[in-house]
Amino acid sequence: MRVFGITGRKNAGKTTLTEKLVAEFTARGYRVSTVKHAHHATDVDQPGRDSHRHREAGAVEVVLASSSRWALMHELRGDTPPELSDHLQVMSRVDLVLVEGYKLAPHPKLEIWRAANGADLLAPDHPTIELLASDQGDGGTGLPVLDPNDIKGIADYIERRTGLTDLKKRGSSMPEGVRWTPVDEVFEALKSAIRPIEGAERLPLSEAPGRVLAEDAIARRSHPPAANSAVDGYGYAFETVDFSKGPLPLAEGRAAAGEPYPGEVPPGHLLRILTGAHLPKGVDTVVLQEHVTLTEAGLSVSKPQRKKGANCRRAGEDMSAGDLALKAGSVLRAPDLGLAAALGIAHVMVRPRLRVGVLSTGSEIIAHDLAADFPLQTPDANRPMLLAELQRLGFEAVDLGIVGDDRAAIRAALTAATERCDAVLTSGGASQGDEDHTAALLREEADLQVWRVAVKPGRPLALAHWQGMPVFGLPGNPVAALVTALIFAVPALYQRAGAGWRRPQGFLVPAGFARVKQAGRREYLRARLTEEGVAEAFVSEGSGRVSGLSWAEGLIELPDAFCDIRPGDPVRFLPWQGFGP
Structure with a gap:
């Protein structure tokens, strides 16, 4: 982002000048944000506030939100305060950030120097100060001088220095005199014009990958079909045991997946039970085997369960017989076929392959x-x-x-x-x-x-x-x-x-490139991600460079509106795989 600083000695009028510059740039049509470096012990939160109480209780971050604005407060707790560059990374993208303070940071700055303040100049010791807003000359520095009240002149200087003047050329990139159809308008026209193919066939799951469901698939059985153990351990009836009275008796036999326990577990007894085993009568809770010690006197439990039903899966906990398993129009993927199999669905009605x-x-x-x-x-x-x-x-x-x-x-x-x-x-x-x-x-x-x-x-x-x-x-x-x-x-x-309109799936990543795009059209850049997850754009935008397609892992989508992208800004990445079902 374009950054320019306002610095000066205490009581020089930095805040007043910043306030007037924000109003001036806003009136010129720019989006402006500010950073204020608070010195000494100034805090952004005050004792007695609810947010202050949250932080004092130990919260690392607190978001204070209202219908008018919101603020994120991060508790440093002795950590090194972040640099200005760290703050800029988390700020929303704007045309210009005016920074009050941070005189040691590398961005260009002006110093406000007034006779009434009676203070020495900072400029001789700070080479990033390149302009004086002064009513007493340049103090021997040789720097250009503008009157502190010449807000228009100061804004003009900042506009030129940061390249904001380039943004005044925001007009459409599209030639005049021709009807250019917006992308979204084409989408709507295609949606209205395309009709699904007709027909359906009944296929076993093994032949259905990639096919489009022609009708809803309904669960034929519940999953799981019966209550079962989620872990290897020992099962018991929660209300019949008292672990404080010492070792408990072990019931004979065991329950395992596919090997149901034939009888009922006596009250007060524990039964060896393995993952996936149906809960026999007399068991509604399972304790992990790691927490149980077997002795001659019986079973000792080091960490008893505090809640009935712990480590147990309810019958139909995932889905019940009769539930909608897969909607018509779904493109069947491997996870969909796994779900269908678990629910007893052996065949599905699908549309012909397009x-x-x-x-x-x-x-x-x-x-x-x-x-x-x-x-x-x-x-x-x-x-x-x-x-x-x-x-x-x-x-x-x-x-x-x-x-x-x-x-x-x-x-x-x-x-x-x-x-x-x-x-x-x-x-x-x-x-x-x-x-x-x-x-x-x-x-x-x-x-x-x-x-x-x-x-x-x-x-x-x-x-x-x-x-x-x-x-x-x-x-x-x-x-x-x-x-x-x-x-x-x-x-x-x-x-x-028959699968319905499917737009590509993408996600936001940091840009590893800079680009100014004029308003008027949507653009797609050939791109790939670095190991750090940063998007690199192909070296050339020319559509004749076919090598860029092979080089790329997907596309960066830039919106129709004007964009001024700098490294680190979020951009939408559409991987090639995102164009699939």
């Missing part, structure tokens, strides 16, 4: 395995890449080959695909240029929708229904093709498969 075709278009495109023999033509990187991604996501990927810039050939390929596919991804020819034959054909013979999406990389994106089959027109550039497929087509394909 068949997705991939068709590359363009007379300049040649199959990648022939590229070495035709150096002037473009190897088809999109088709093997998209087919592999579709397979990874659990769809049935159908290779539709390459078609040149010939409308009759494209028409024939799409018509043939309706017999083999439930949806098709095409790459190339999705825009509105002279050679965009796929878009021209779909415009004339189908219900084509073409968007200039406010996204980078990408922009041209098309959707049409060819004889009822959705056709997604992706850009021809491989980087743009993969990004638009993941961001737009894959969620729609899940909806087509």
Whole structure:
């Protein structure tokens, strides 16, 4: 974040100047925060306050919250006070932080020096002071001087010095005179246009991984089916034993998983019981075996259980027969199949596996395995890449080959695909240029929708229904093709498969890069994480650098709004795995 300091001797007017600068920068449209370094024994909390009582009781941190504001107080208890940089790390992202105090910190500063204060200058001993707000000259320092009451002039200096002037160029990055469709608007259009495929089949669990449930799966039995022991130990009836009276008698036999105890445990007796064993009659509590000593006189317990039912699992504690186990629309993963098996569900009703075709278009495109023999033509990187991604996501990927810039050939390929596919991804020819034959054909013979999406990389994106089959027109550039497929087509394909619209799953990580992004479009950066969990961005933003896709572990999503990202700022990371079910 941009940081500038206000320093000076005691009673020089630092707080008044800071207050006026905050108002000035806010009026100029900037978001401003401040840090105030409290000297001496000043405390941010006072005795008698509820928060103070919490801290005195031993709380490490206390959040004091109201409907107007909240504050986090961290108790140092003799630890070294944090540096200014530590405080900046936990502050929300703003345009400028004005720091009052911290004169030894490395950020640039001005010193306020007034004759009425009668104090010496700090500047000669502090090289980070580069401006004086003074009514008595420069004191022989040679530093530039502004009047302490010239708030506009001081703000102008800070604006230039910190680079805030760059933020005044916040206008949209999108060319004027063209209708650019916001990403979220495209999402809504796709959600409205895509219908799930029909049909269902009944499969055993062993054949169901990756399939979409066509109807709810209901538990056929409870889990666990009966009350059982959660540990290895000794079971007894809680209200029948008194451990204070010495060793207790041991009942004959034992209970183990799959070996139920045949009788009833006598009152006052303990029974050897193992993990997973059903609780026999006369047992409602289990003590850990580590806390039991077996002697000739009986069993001695060092740590008796204080609560009835300790170390026991209730029947149906997890789920009961008749409960909803898995909802229709779920994409069945290994944990889902484990749950179904535990609940006695042997078969599930699932939708057909979605068949997705991939068709590359363009007379300049040649199959990648022939590229070495035709150096002037473009190897088809999109088709093997998209087919592999579709397979990874659990769809049935159908290779539709390459078609040149010939409308009759494209028409024939799409018509043939309706017999083999439930949806098709095409790459190339999705825009509105002279050679965009796929878009021209779909415009004339189908219900084509073409968007200039406010996204980078990408922009041209098309959707049409060819004889009822959705056709997604992706850009021809491989980087743009993969990004638009993941961001737009894959969620729609899940909806087509009956799993509903599924946006990618991501999480916040610290940025390991700096970037200023203008408002107007959403951007996706190829990125990967360091061992420390920091996001690195690919060295080039150019969508022609296909190597960045292989280098990356996922994408950084930057929102539509203006962004000024500095190292350490939180950014949203979408790993490749986050685009799956």
